[in-house]
Amino acid sequence: xxxxxxxxxxxxxxxxxxxxxxxxxxxxxxxxxxxxxxxxxxxxxxxxxxxxxxxxxxxxxxxxxxxxxxxxxxxxxxxxxxxxxxxxxxxxxxxxxxxxxxxxxxxxxxxxxxxxxxxxxxxxxxxxxxxxxxxxxxxxxxxxxxxxxxxxxxxxxxxxxxxxxxxxxxxxxxxxxxxxxxxxxxxxxxxxxxxxxxxxxxxxxxxxxxxxxxxxxxxxxxxxxxxxxxxxxxxxxxxxxxxxxxxxxxxxxxxxxxxxxxxxxxxxxxxxxxxxxxxxxxxxxxxxxxxxxxxxxxxxxxxxxxxxxxxxxxxxxxxxxxxxxxxxxxxxxxxxxxxxxxxxxxxxxxxxxxxxxxxxxxxxxxxxxxxxxxxxxxxxxxxxxxxxxxxxxxxxxxxxxxxxxxxxxxxxxxxxxxxxxxxxxxxxxxxxxxxxxxxxxxxxxxxx
Numbered sequence: 001x002x003x004x005x006x007x008x009x010x011x012x013x014x015x016x017x018x019x020x021x022x023x024x025x026x027x028x029x030x031x032x033x034x035x036x037x038x039x040x041x042x043x044x045x046x047x048x049x050x051x052x053x054x055x056x057x058x059x060x061x062x063x064x065x066x067x068x069x070x071x072x073x074x075x076x077x078x079x080x081x082x083x084x085x086x087x088x089x090x091x092x093x094x095x096x097x098x099x100x101x102x103x104x105x106x107x108x109x110x111x112x113x114x115x116x117x118x119x120x121x122x123x124x125x126x127x128x129x130x131x132x133x134x135x136x137x138x139x140x141x142x143x144x145x146x147x148x149x150x151x152x153x154x155x156x157x158x159x160x161x162x163x164x165x166x167x168x169x170x171x172x173x174x175x176x177x178x179x180x181x182x183x184x185x186x187x188x189x190x191x192x193x194x195x196x197x198x199x200x201x202x203x204x205x206x207x208x209x210x211x212x213x214x215x216x217x218x219x220x221x222x223x224x225x226x227x228x229x230x231x232x233x234x235x236x237x238x239x240x241x242x243x244x245x246x247x248x249x250x251x252x253x254x255x256x257x258x259x260x261x262x263x264x265x266x267x268x269x270x271x272x273x274x275x276x277x278x279x280x281x282x283x284x285x286x287x288x289x290x291x292x293x294x295x296x297x298x299x300x301x302x303x304x305x306x307x308x309x310x311x312x313x314x315x316x317x318x319x320x321x322x323x324x325x326x327x328x329x330x331x332x333x334x335x336x337x338x339x340x341x342x343x344x345x346x347x348x349x350x351x352x353x354x355x356x357x358x359x360x361x362x363x364x365x366x367x368x369x370x371x372x373x374x375x376x377x378x379x380x381x382x383x384x385x386x387x388x389x390x391x392x393x394x395x396x397x398x399x400x401x402x403x404x405x406x407x408x409x410x411x412x413x414x415x416x417x418x419x420x421x422x423x424x425x426x427x428x429x430x431x432x433x434x435x436x437x438x439x440x441x442x443x444x445x446x447x448x
Contacts, residue, residue: 005106005109006106007102007106008089008090008102008105008106011105011106011109012089015109015125015128015129016125018122018123018128029155030155030157030159030160032121032122032123032127033123033127033130033131033157033160034160035119035121036112036115036116036119036121036123036127036131037131037134037160039115039116039118039119040111040112040115040131040134040135042131042134042138042160042161045138046134046138046145046161049142049143049144049145050143050144050145050164050165050289050292050293051144051145051146051147051161051162051163051164051165052067052144052145052146052147052163052164052165052166052167052285053147053148053149053158053159053161053163053165053166053167053193054067054146054147054148054149054166054167054168054169055148055149055152055153055156055166055167055168055169055190055193056149056167056168056169056170056171056190056203056204057169057170057171057172057186057190057329057331057332058169058170058172058329058331058332058335059169059170059203059274059277059278060148060149060167060169061082061148061309061312062169062270062275062278062307062309062312063167063169063203063278063281063282063285064080064082064146064148065270065307065308065309066268066270066278066279066282066303066304066307067146067167067282067285067286068080068094068096068097068146069097069302069303069304069306069307070282070283070286070295070299070300070302070303070304071144071146071286071293071295071303072096072097072303073295073298073299073300073302073303073306074293074294074295074296074299074300074303075299076143076144076293077095077096077140077141077142077143077144078094078095078096078097078142078143078144078145078146079093079094079095079133079136079137079140079142079144079145079146080093080094080095080097080145080146080147080148081093081094081130081133081134081137081145081146081147081148081158082094082148083126083129083148083150084434086310086311086434086437086438086441087438087441087442089105090102090105092129092133093105093132093133093136093137095136095137095140095142100136104136104139104140105132105136107135107139108132108133108135108136108139109128109132111132111135112128112131112132112135115131116128124157126150126151126157127157130150130157130158130160131157133147134161143293144293145161147161147163149193152186152189152190152192153168153189153190153191153192153193154188154189154190154191154192154193155189155192156193158193159192159193162195162198163193163195163198164198164289164292165198165199165200165201165285165288165289166193166194166195166198166199166200166201166220167200167201167203167281167282167285168190168191168193168200168201168202168203168204168207169203169204169278169281170203170204170331171183171186171187171190171204171206171207171208171211172186172329172330172331172332183208184208184209184210184211187204187207187208187210187211188210188211188214190211191211191214191215191220194215194218194220195218195220196218196219196220197219197220197221198220198221199220199221199222199223199285199288200215200220200221200222200223201223201229201281201284201285201288202222202223202224202225203225203277203278203280203281204225205225205226207224221252222252223252223284223288225277225280225281227250228249228250228251228252228284229247229248229249229250229280229281229283229284230247230248230280231245231246231247231248231276231277231279231280232245232246232248233245233246233276234246234263234264243266243267244263244264244265244266244267245265245267245276246261246262246263246264246265247261247262247263247265247279247280247283248260248261248262249283249284249287262283262297265279265301265304266301266304266305267305268304268305268307269304269305269306269307269308270307270308270309270312270313271313271315271339272313272335272338272339272342273338273339273342274335279304282304283300283304286300310324310437310441311324311325311326311434311437311438311441312325312326313325313335313336313339315343316444318424318427318428319422319423319424319425319426320346320350320419320422320423320424320425320426320427320428321343321346321427321428322427322428322429322430322440323340323343323427323428323429323430323431324430324431324437324440324441325339325429325430325431325437326431326433326434326436326437327364327431327432328355328356328359328364328431328432328433328434329359329360329363329364330360330363330364330366330367332364333363333364333365333366333367333368333431334367336367336368336429336431337367337368337370337371340368340371340427340429341371343427345425346425346426346427347423347425347426348373348374348422348423348426348427349371349372349373349374349426349427349428349429350372350373350374350375350376350418350421350422350426350427350428350429351368351371351372351374351375351376351428351429351430351431352376352378352411352414352415352418352428352429352430352431352436352440353365353375353376353377353378353391353414353431353432353436354377354378354379354380354385354386354410354411354414354432354433354435354436354439355380355385355386355391355432355433355436356380356382356384356385356386356433357384357385357386357387357390358384359386359433361386361390361391361394362394362397362398364432365394365395365398366398368431369398369399369400371429372429373404374404374406374418374421375395375400375404375405375406376406376407376408376414376415376417376418377391377392377395377405377406377407377408377414378407378408378409378410378411378413378414378436378439379409379410380410380411380433380435380436380439381410381435381439382435385435388407392405392407410439411430411435411436411439411440411443412439412440412442412443415428415430415439415440415443416443
């Protein structure tokens with residue numbers, strides 16, 4: 001029998017209870033979700049609507065943001081699906097950048113539940129919400145979809161929908177219990193979003209050889225960073241840092257002297273050196289569909305420049321300044337450390353840390369030891385959370401003095417303590433998990 005709920009919170013509770021592993025439960029595979037999608041006639045209803053699918057260990061949120069903004073500035077009706085959310089579930093489904101209102105989501109949940117009940121299949125939280133996102137976008141008659149893979153690629157529910165352009169932003173060790181314990185195995189899962197005869201943009205400069213071979217066997221049209229596309233900062237004025245960059249693209253089969261270049265680009269709105277790579281990947285994806293979705297260069301410039309993304313090296317001016325970053329794996333932590341090193345001098349950097357116990361605690365914390373002077377540890381509202389003892393022991397083993405460490409009951413109280421202790425020339429950095437950043441954002445009364 002179909003469950004009928006009239007508000008979003010009740011629906012989300014119901015969806016969590018339907019699957020024995022709840023919201024955090026992960027059960028990869030496309031069989032169940034494909035049956036329900038067929039009942040909803042998604043393949044037929046999506047026909048003719050271009051789809052961009054983005055996977056990657058780090059950077060996929062940035063590329064999704066760039067793509068969605070560029071297409072929006074180009075005048076298209078854009079549906080964007082991301083996960084997880086920071087503060088409100090609605091962040092996962094956006095229409096031209098605006099989170100979808102509760103009523104649209106509830107109506108989509110009704111339709112998905114009716115189809116699920118008709119088939120007798122069970123769905124995970126992510127599978128159910130992915131189907132609902134497609135229902136929202138179809139009801140809104142979007143012209144183009146930008147979909148972010150939740151986990152991996154090959155067996156993720158998003159991969160049920162054939163992309164016209166696929167993007168893989170990076171390959172690093174994370175979620176090894178599901179994706180494999182080597183970069184080679186993880187890369188093979190990520191490139192599972194590729195389709196024969198369709199372009200796939202690879203922004204990972206060190207793509208493992210087995211993944212390259214599989215892409216060739218599959219017959220995908222591969223655009224590899226450094227070979228088919230790239231970027232370079234342009235020299236700044238004497239004594240001043242660069243404020244512009246250049247993008248280049250070489251279409252497959254085109255001689256190297258025929259490379260297309262677009263210079264004089266302003267740095268994208270998202271901070272950090274790695275954002276040039278992410279922006280170049282997004283521009284390449286847009287170029288691949290110019291015949292179907294023409295976008296003027298002015299719209300591309302605006303889309304990149306006007307991009308914002310909560311929790312990805314998000315700087316909230318103070319004093320003291322606050323940096324929010326969901327970095328929770330070694331590669332992302334290394335990028336965060338490098339980005340902090342590019343900011344103006346701070347007398348003391350106060351680090352608010354909450355992490356999941358199944359993450360690489362040493363790998364994440366080691367790159368930040370030289371950046372963070374004072375640590376504020378907090379458990380997260382999750383059964384997977386690392387304990388205060390685990391976090392403290394890891395830091396002490398890495399050489400942090402116990403006198404530099406304080407413990408609190410949650411990230412919000414840790415943030416309150418850091419604010420109390422920080423001077424005007426100091427900086428606060430909250431990182432380690434989406435939940436860490438979300439707790440601080442809620443405390444600030446901000447939405448993502």
